[in-house]
Structures are given as C-alpha cells and as structure tokens.
Amino acid sequence: MGLYIEARIRAELDDLWAHTQNPALHQRWDLRFTEIRPLPQVEGEPLRFRYATRVLPFLTIAGTGVCAGERQRPDGTRTSALRFASPHPLSLLAEGGGYWRYVPDGDGVRFLTGYDYRPRWGAFGALADRLVFRPLMGWATAWSFDRLRLWLERGVTPERALLNWLAEVAVRAVVVAFACTGLGLESVLRLLGPFAASAAYLCPLLLSVLVCLALFTAPLARTPAARRCLRTPPAHARAPRVLRSLENPR
Template identity: 60%
Template sequence: MTEPIYVETHVRAPLDRVWELTQDTELHPRWDARFSRITPVEELAGGGYRFRYELRLPLHTLAGTGTSLGERHRPDGTRTSALRFTTPDRLSPLGPGRGYWRYVPTADGVTFVTGYDYAPGWGSVLDRLVLRHVVGWLTAWSFDRLRIWAETGTEPERWPLASVLAVWRPDRPRASRCRRAPGARRRPRTDPAPSVMDDAPATLDQLEAP
C-alpha cells in the first residue's frame, strides 16, 4: 500500500499573504510546478468552485478538472482548503485524487501543510518505485519556491525548475527544506498508524466530485 504525499513548510509571512498566493488561481500556478494554468469554471452549490487545470510539457499538455473549497474562518484560527481532481488523459501519471491544505498560524508566520493521494495513472508498481517520489519532491520544491516568494518578494519565475542545478546558489528553492512526513504523535501501541489523510478537513468529504 502506497503512502499519501505529505509536505510541510514554515513560511515567515502573514497568513493573509500565504492565503492569497495559494488561493488566487492566477498566482497559484506561478509557484506550483505541478500546474501551468488553473481556470475557474463555475461556483458550486455547496460552496467552493470547479476549475480546469493544465500542465504543459514539452510534447504534450496534461489537462483535467477539479473542485476546491476553502475555509477562511475557523474557531481555532487555522484555515483549510479541500481539493478533488480527475483527468481523462491516459498519459497522466496521476489519476483521480483528493487532498487538502492546512494553514496553521504561528508566532512568526504560518505552517503550511498538504496531504493528498491519487490513483496511479501508470500502474501501481511504477508509481510506488518512481513516480510518487518524483511527485512528492516536486510538491516540496514548489512549496519552498512559494516560501521564498512570500518571505522575500522574489517572484517564482526567478527560479525555474532548471534552477535545481544551480548548486552554488544557497538561496535557490530546495525540496529538502520541507518536512516530508508528519511529526510523530503518541498513541497506544495497539492503535494503527495514522494516515496523512486522517488530518483532512471535514470539507473534503462534503466537496462535490470534479
């Protein structure tokens, strides 16, 4: 059984700024290398919206649809965003999936977390051995590019994906700055190990299918 993807970073910037950079569909693809374009399609009756997404590759453009629902005001001061996505593209390594973002205010910024899972598009063996590691790394690298933008104002276009080769630049985005597994929690030995998706907000189950 494959583990869902988990990435966590700490951003020393105001919560509203992190929310803006991640929720605005024009700003989001600028830092997130998993997307080239996100286009809202319609509002959902139960809240949130439906969107189309694209990822432009050298020889092909992957495309799909998704739904998203954000919680900006919660009693504990945190914020969340739930997501479901799918694609009819047989060339996509990611099939249907679901996930979430959590925004946890701290004394000096925001802890920004994602957890998500998907059905493998290219088979479970290749996904487990290669693709899931690549997707997780790309998510973490994108999160660090977001952090740099929010903290310093350096626009993400300054750091294209090829900048991973600029090893002489300590200020470049680095996936290794992000945590890739949740912190350990005490639990009775008889309890099963928690899943990343156990921490998903309730809105994920309420969200319409893409």
C-alpha cells in the first residue's frame, strides 16, 4: 500500500474495535473526516457508508465507501478492509482502498493501516499529490491514531486533545516568533540593568536555544503527535485478502 501507519495502543481489543468500527466514534478522532454515516444496508452485502470532509466553511467534499471486517481470525487478530470513491470534482482522491489490522501485543494492540488511492487531475494532480497531499494524508492519519491512543489510554477526549494540540502549537509559534524577531528583547535587556551589555552578547545563542526547544522538543504527554507512530511498513506487510473481494463503490 502507498501509506502505512502503525500505533501501539494499550487498550482492550474490543474497545479499540468499537472506537474504530462505530462511525459516530470514528468521526470524532479521525482528522480526515468531518462526517461518517452508514447508508442503508442490503443483507448479505458489505456495509456501505458516506464520508464527508469540510475543507472550508462553505465547501464540503463527500464520497462513498464499502467495508467488510473479519472480527474473528484463527491467529487472534482482526481485520477491516474498505474501498472508497468520491465523484466530487474538487476531490483529489478519485478512488482507493485500504485496511485496518488489529494485532494483540501483550497488554495492548498494534493498530495499523495501509492504504492507497488514485489521484485525479492528470499530471498536475499526480505532482500535487506527491509533493503536498500524500505527505499531509500520512501526517493526518498518524496524528489521528495518536489522538485515538490518548482517548483509550488516558481518557483524553478527541475534542480536548485537539485543543491541547492547538494550544501547544500556538505557544511554540509565539516562542519562534519572539526569537526570530527579537520582539520584547530590548525590554528584557533594560530589566537586566548593568548586566545588559554582557547579556547582549549571549542573546543570539539564547534565541537559538529557544527556537530549537520550540521546534524539536517532544510534545506534551496529553498532546497528540504524528511522530509517535511508525510510518515505515515491515517487509512482510501486505493487504488482507478481504480487500480484494470488495468492489469500488458506485
């Protein structure tokens, strides 16, 4: 698959399954979707659903998908596979497919996904996907997986996790802006009085340290971060057979 994300979540397998298979819960933690709604189901056929993403206050891009799961497997793992498509002309994703795999691991579960899609808009779409959209999708998936982990492990709701992330990003941005522009630096030096002249020589070093701390220190424990997820698939990773049995939605 084109994108691979893996997170280890210390939670019961049934709890993780419920938070990922229930559309109402899924849409709360997954940054990629604003709405996930099941469509009328035909007995004996895979579950159909509608997904939507609000790109701008006045622009929502929607599509449909089909999914099927294997809740009981001989090796104790679980699998869910899906195919999706969007007819919206502004959707870069024309169609695609992927899977979730749940692998029990000691006191937790390795929750992993692999997925890929076909971009539209010809050569321009392929270039935009490679340079911008695909890295963004990978980051959003990993960030969402860590937000789910915080919900199950620490009880941090997805809404609270988003606020934590926004607050931390804002603080880091203010620190970088302060360091790069020297905003308020003269006031600080005035407070130092007779030591201001000596401190002035150290200011470039101190400002550089501030920038490094703002950019590279690890996120707080209750703040979701994509960097906590594995992004490189193991050599033996492959899509489940159930994915090949699904047809693209119409």
